[in-house]
Amino acid sequence: MVHAQRIMRILRESNEYSQEYVANVLNISQKTYSSLESGKTKITLNRIQELADLYKVKPEYFLSEDLPIVNYNTGTYSRSVIAKNSYEEKNDVQSQQLFERIIKEKEIHISHLVEELAQLKKEKMEIFELLRANLSKTKQ
Secondary structure: OHHHHHHHHHHHHHOOOOHHHHHHHHOOOHHHHHHHHHOOOOOOHHHHHHHHHHHOOOOHHHHOOOOOOEEEOOOOOOOEEEOOOOOOOOOHHHHHHHHHHHHHHHHHHHHHHHHHHHHHHHHHHHHHHHHHHHHHHHHO
């Protein structure tokens, strides 16, 4: 059940749940939930069933050796997103909502990258101006 802990985290993050929220749903402390998610404490079949109910997946999902498909962004706006796969049956509306959420996240990430690129271009021009000024001073 090594993958169960990783799947727990992927599902929690993809649903934008905090450890504290999931712990409250399971009626345990956040520290206990953290130990379950990190693998410090073994997860019971009852807990797997509770998590399956929370995430609306089959309990077998946590016992699979295959990990969900995950897309990790880099930078300040990192997130993990779970994609539809053979373990989770979703209707078309749920799939559409998931894909719209992924697209929205990508658009936000792209806009931040565009802003960062503009800032880097501005800084590059400032550095070139400083270099030109220093070259002019050294030639005089």
